[in-house]
Amino acid sequence: MTVSPVVSTDTAPTDSGPDARPVRGASAEPGSRDAGPADTGPAGSPPASGKAAASxxxxxxFDGSRVRVVLMLDVHDGMQQEFLNAYERIRGRVAAVAGHVSDQLCQSLENPTQWLLTSEWESAAPFLAWVNSAEHLETVEPLQDCVRDTRSLRYSVLRETSGDGPADEPATLEVPNGSPRxxxxxxxxxxxxxxxxxxxxxxxxxxxxxxxxxxxxxxxxxxxxxxxxxxxxxxxxxxxxxxxxxxxxxxxxxxxxxxxxxxxxxxxxxxxxxxxxxxxxxxxxxxxxxxxxxxxxxxxxxxxxxxxxxxxxxxxxxxxxxxxxxxxxxxxxxxxxxxxxxxxxxxxxxxxxxxxxxxxxxxxxxxxxxxxxxxxxxxxxxxxxxxxxxxxxxxxxxxxxxxxxxxxxxxxxxxxxxxxxxxx
The missing domain is CATH 3.30.70.100 (Alpha-Beta Plaits)
Structure with missing residues (x-):
């Protein structure tokens, strides 16, 4: 499960970079000032270190890894019970989404407005299809009025260790992707x-x-x-x-x-x-x-x-x-x-x-x-x-x-x- 970021009059951008000459490569570390408009032509640049980007x-x-989604939520003051009630009403619907494995809802020990919602998915593809769908928007709508802000993080699961084995030999569960990108x-x-x-x-x-x-x-x-x-x-x-x-x-x-x-x-x-x-x-x-x-x-x-x-x-x-x-x-x-x-x-x-x-x-x-x-x-x-x-x-x-x-x-x-x- 996930909740869309709160959007008020701060809408998503039309552009995300200042005017400059286009350069070659996958990324570039920007400087501190803008240049003029770019012409259509060369594109890309090396990283700021001057070294080529990692190949x-x-x-x-598509690497087959399970996906862990971590959603940090800031719930409006005094609306904790309303938020929990809304979650209870929708969690069965989310659990029925193809590719969904589990959810876990947590509340901060120190700050009652800070909550954590983690979910596990069979792979990235079904999660991305769900989170960008109209069905997702409709499903999580009851939560939106309770939430002041959110931050969503998405991770591939590379290793998983259980606590069932001996202390000196923890059991590592098999996962499909063994190497980091x-x-x-x-x-x-x-x-x-x-x-x-x-x-x-x-x-x-x-x-x-x-x-x-x-x-x-x-x-x-x-x-x-x-x-x-x-x-x-x-x-x-x-x-x-x-x-x-x-x-x-x-x-x-x-x-x-x-x-x-x-x-x-x-x-x-x-x-x-x-x-x-x-x-x-x-x-x-x-x-x-x-x-x-x-x-x-x-x-x-x-x-x-x-x-x-x-x-x-x-x-x-x-x-x-x-x-x-x-x-x-x-x-x-x-x-x-x-x-x-x-x-x-x-x-x-x-x-x-x-x-x-x-x-x-x-x-x-x-x-x-x-x-x-x-x-x-x-x-x-x-x-x-x-x-x-x-x-x-x-x-x-x-x-x-x-x-x-x-x-x-x-x-x-x-x-x-x-x-x-x-x-x-």
Whole structure:
């Protein structure tokens, strides 16, 4: 079980990074001032140490690990019994969600307003599907009026030790994933929403020109980079944050420039919202969330040849989860190829929406199959089964000579903004 963060007039941001020249790589440590607007072109940068980013998989919802979710709640003064009663009414419904294993509700020994709700899930995929669903919003609504603030943390279970064995030989229970993922203190997330047909040009203008928020959030959190893209009437906004994602998003939401552009967008949105209503704002941003389910980086050095692309795949109904897994497998292999063009790739997924953000060494059109995440021919037939290839103008199999180029041209999103903190 989880509870959505409290949203008042501090809405989720339109952007999460100040204007600057786009650079290459998966992340960059920002400096203390903003530069000018970014042009579409080179993208990415190495970490602040100057060393290449750690290679390999750093984020994955597909490693088979059980997931432990830790939700810290601050309950309104005097509403502890009301909160507990609301939890009692909904916990049976949560327990019936596919993939849910258990919940444990705890109250602080020292502070009666501080509560802890932990839940265990069979894997990340069912949890992410649940927490970003309309059903979840409806289920936890009775708790929201009792809660002042929340913070949600999600972990893969790597080891589990029981107390049944001898003191000098504790029993270690078998878990499916034995190795930690290596990476930096970087969180990736995306939001997506649709705008009214015919408003795309105005929306593109709004999202390309606005006052950027301050990069510094607090001593442990900074805004790193935001990349905005448009495909038809769908907007995708991918953010990179060093530190605590929720803290950074709330910081950005308080910025006057961001608040102004969010309100300017309201008339063009297909899903109506009222940012002054916490319930309306919470619903909009929960349903807009696209979690990063897989990220890989090659660790290769950077230069001005790199291009950042976003791809929105034409997914067959019900095939979104399978496609996200396929792309994750393909990317994990692609970054190990020192001669390949893929330097980093992030798969964002919810339901049948699959978006992949990829940093490419050189011209993406020169290697369409690799950029699409279909460099391994063994995965091409499976991709053909999961994609609506006819929508992309591909009449034959994806193994046809011109099929990858046609699919890439169709899936590639139009870049609106690619901004990162200056000085990195």
């Amino acid at each position: 390999g998989v750093t984020t994955s919802a 290596i990476g930096g203190n970087l969180v990736r997330h995306a939001l997506t929403f649709t705008v009214r047909p015919g408003s795309e040009a105005k929306v593109a203008e709004l999202l390309s020109n606005y006052v950027s928020p301050e990069a510094h959030v607090d001593d442990s959190t900074r805004l790193l980079r935001t990349s905005l893209f448009l495909h038809g009437n769908r907007v995708v906004r991918a953010v990179e944050v060093r530190g605590e994602l929720q803290t950074a998003l709330r910081h950005v939401a308080r910025q006057p420039g961001v608040r102004a552009v969010e309100r300017a967008l309201d008339p063009y949105l297909e899903q109506s919202r009222d940012l002054d209503d916490p319930h309306s704002a919470r619903r909009f941003f929960t349903l807009a969330a696209m979690p990063a389910v897989h990220h890989v980086a090659s660790g290769a050095p950077v230069d001005d040849r790199t291009r950042r692309c976003a791809l929105l795949y034409p997914v067959r109904p019900g095939a979104g989860p399978e496609l996200a897994r396929l792309l994750a497998r393909q990317d994990a292999a692609a970054v190990r190829d020192a001669r390949g063009p893929v330097l980093a790739a992030t798969v964002f997924h919810r339901d049948d929406l699959v978006v992949r953000l990829v940093d490419v060494d050189g011209d993406p059109d020169a290697a369409p199959a690799a950029v699409l995440g279909l460099h391994d021919l063994a995965g091409v037939p499976e991709a053909g089964r999961l994609l609506e290839t006819a929508a992309a103008g591909v009449d034959g199999p994806l193994t046809d000579a011109d099929a990858p180029a046609r699919l890439l041209a169709y899936a590639r999103m139009t870049p609106l903004t690619d901004r990162r903190s200056a000085g990195s």
